[in-house]
Each structure stands twice: as structure tokens, then as C-alpha cells.
Amino acid sequence: MTAPAGDVPRVALIGMGRMGRTIAALAAERGIPVVATLDHEHAVTAESLAGADVAIEFTEPGAAVGNARACLAAGVPVVVGTTGWLDALPRLTDDVHAAGGRLLWAANFSVGVNAMLAVAAAAARVLRDAGFDAHLVETHHTAKKDAPSGTALAIARAVRAGGGDEVPITAVRVGHVPGTHALVFDAPFEQVTLTHEARDRRVFAEGALVAARWLAAGRTPGVYTMQDVLASGREGAEART
């Protein structure tokens, strides 16, 4: 995935766990300056964000909304990767608009899952009236705090958007699995399975850095998702052809 055009932003990382450390390492490889690394013991303020052009937040469900609001108050656009807080999205959206701020969220920053969302909706449109029964199995490492995964909930939303029924989700927690999602459509004499397997959480880190660079490039205030980032790349590609 190629980063959108624009200056290289100064990035603040909020949450220095598995994802924060992975993003920090990838940012160093890509020459993206990380000006602040904040964990649970740090308050998120204009000062602690240290002049960042954009913040990237990967913490835990109970912390994400407060961290996002703190970035808004500091006037720093924020990319939220934390999952398990979407019930608060309507209120947070109002806060973003009231503050004239910019927020981008995604349950999964991999290009593959975001492509899978479109394929899942299209598959549901075709299979929903053909007697196929759907089920989703998500598998993650044993340290994952939330279940089902935010990605699984996004895939289930995509199936519903395609006219499918509510998809039952089975969450498996085992070993060190970065994230695997298998959407099964089963009919009496055949089965269709859509599977995304993240082999390394660097795939999420890469997408989050591309999203951060996109958001920092002077977007109109508002709430965005990874779909907006990928769509603008396609539009950009179309414009270039």
C-alpha cells in the first residue's frame, strides 16, 4: 500500500503495547518521526502530545474515547485503532464536529480486511436468498481483551448491509494469532468461505501509519474511516490515469 502524497507528519503514539511498539518500529523504518510515546501513566495533553501533527491511539476499550477527546481538546487529529468502544461513536462524532476536529477510526487497518468488507456485502447480496446460512469465526491471541473482535463486528455489519441476516460470531482465543477472520456461507450441497489471515500485526501498523499521514494532510474536519483512505487512493489513481 503506498502512502498518500503529502509531508511526513510528526506522530504521537498513545498506547505502547503490542500495537504501539509495532507502529513505533515501523515508523522508524519508514522515517516517520515519533515525537511522543504515551502509555496509561501519561495524561494526554497539548504538552504531552509534543507538537504532533497527528496522534495514533491503540489502548483499550475503556480508554479510547477519553484519549480521543483529549486529542480533540489539544487540537491534534487522531487515528483510533482501539476496538470495543463503538457504542460511544455517535457522541464522539458530535464532539468531533463541535470541536472542528478530525478523527479517523478503523477496527482493522489492513487493506485485506477492508477489501473483505466489500466482498462480504456483495456475497450476502447474492447468497441471502439462495439458502446459505452464515457464520463468522474470529481467532486471536490469548491476550486480546475484547470479544468478539471489532473486525468481526464490522464484517457482520457488512453482511447486514448486503441484506443478510444477523451473523453469529464465534470467538477463539489461542496462542499468538495476530487476527484471522473466516466468514462461512453454508448451503445444503456447497459452502463459500471468505478468510482473512493477518500473519503479522505489522499489517495493522502499516495501515494505521498510512491513515495517520492521510488524516494529517489537512482534511476537512469530521470523522473518517479506513474506507475513506482507500477510496481516496483509488480516486487519486483514477485522477492520475
Ligand SMILES: NC(=O)c1ccc[n+]([C@@H]2O[C@H](COP(=O)([O-])OP(=O)(O)OC[C@H]3O[C@@H](n4cnc5c(N)ncnc54)[C@H](O)[C@@H]3O)[C@@H](O)[C@H]2O)c1
Ligand atoms: N484497528 C486495528 O487494525 C487493530 C489492530 C490490532 C489491535 N487493535 C486494537 O487495539 C487495541 C490495543 O491492542 P494491543 O494489542 O496493542 O493491546 P495491548 O494491551 O498490547 O496495548 C495496550 C496499551 O495501552 C495502554 N493503555 C491502557 N490505557 C491507556 C490510557 N488511558 N492511555 C494510554 N495508554 C493506555 C496499556 O498500558 C498498553 O500498553 C485493542 O483494542 C485491539 O483490539 C486494533
Ligand SMILES: O=C(O)C1=N[C@H](C(=O)O)CCC1
Ligand atoms: O490483536 C487485536 O486485538 C486485534 N484487534 C482488532 C479487532 O478487534 O478486530 C484487529 C485485529 C487484531
